[in-house]
Amino acid sequence: MTRPRPARLVxxxxxxxxxxxxxTVSRLxxxxxxxxxxxxxxxxxxxxxxxATAAGVGSAKLRKDLSHLGSYxxxxxxxxxxxxxxxxxxxxxxxxxxxxxxxxxxxxxHALANYGGFTSRGFTVAALVDADARVVGETVAGLxxxxxxxxxxxxxxxxxxxxxxxTPGPAAQEICxxxxxAGVTGVLNxxxxxxxxxxxxxxxxxxxxxxxxxxxFHEQRRAAGRLAGEMPAEPQDLSEALGAIGEPRTTLxxxxxxxxx
Ligand SMILES: NC(=O)c1ccc[n+]([C@@H]2O[C@H](COP(=O)([O-])OP(=O)(O)OC[C@H]3O[C@@H](n4cnc5c(N)ncnc54)[C@H](O)[C@@H]3O)[C@@H](O)[C@H]2O)c1
Numbered sequence: 543m544t545r546p547r548p549a550r551l552v553x554x555x556x557x558x559x560x561x562x563x564x565x566t567v568s569r570l571x572x573x574x575x576x577x578x579x580x581x582x583x584x585x586x587x588x589x590x591x592x593x594a595t596a597a598g599v600g601s602a603k604l605r606k607d608l609s610h611l612g613s614y615x616x617x618x619x620x621x622x623x624x625x626x627x628x629x630x631x632x633x634x635x636x637x638x639x640x641x642x643x644x645x646x647x648x649x650x651x652h653a654l655a656n657y658g659g660f661t662s663r664g665f666t667v668a669a670l671v672d673a674d675a676r677v678v679g680e681t682v683a684g685l686x687x688x689x690x691x692x693x694x695x696x697x698x699x700x701x702x703x704x705x706x707x708x709t710p711g712p713a714a715q716e717i718c719x720x721x722x723x724a725g726v727t728g729v730l731n732x733x734x735x736x737x738x739x740x741x742x743x744x745x746x747x748x749x750x751x752x753x754x755x756x757x758x759f760h761e762q763r764r765a766a767g768r769l770a771g772e773m774p775a776e777p778q779d780l781s782e783a784l785g786a787i788g789e790p791r792t793t794l795x796x797x798x799x800x801x802x803x
Pocket of ligand 1: 709710711731734
């Protein structure tokens, strides 16, 4: 069965179609997180300094980022929390619901499926898929795990736009190819491998071990600095360190939002 291509998740390398720099886009979720926490506390307006501190970024950078959204705040008042939440959500495409399939319902797949935090952020886990006959038919987080042979049908009939790959590494590329062929335009890859996708499809890789390695790298440097009687400067971002261990992407640093740019 064919269906119209879903809204593309893809952004160009440096700037989005509407001219917002990628680095700004990567910080928007941190602003949204901080704003949501403020809204939950009943805060109606926030200064750029307060919001910047809450998001872990410099206030000049925050103001510049928000100016790309056409949001400049009001002198002496700051930003309206609810309106800024709306603006950022709209920019991130979170005013629509994104449907997600998780492939590989082992330890990680179970944990992801049972995580309640996706829905409130605009993501619905709509399907769970596994190749193992002992797992197929199991109910996880209210969904019945379906077999791999119906993956294409599941994706197209439910209009799923995002695929989460939680299979072992050797299976990941084939799963990714099948997801893309079925119409998925965004892939979140947890498997320890690099996935190749055609133009128009975006892959994000999550690797906690890599993040730990980067922490270890800096811990080691800090310890060496202590031994030498000095403290090395805290890195502003980790691109140097990442280059050193051959992993080009992460967002860990002294503040996640700062690392994004
Ligand atoms: N990125 C991270 O931070 C992180 C953390 C933990 C695990 N992982 C990775 O996530 C993956 C899953 O880890 P886990 O601990 O859940 O493993 P697991 O063995 O518990 O689960 C893997 C599941 O994938 C299924 N599977 C295997 N081949 C498949 C295929 N071709 N199609 C569909 N399903 C298939 C298996 O039946 C199993 O249910 C591994 O690649 C692991 O290295 C990544």
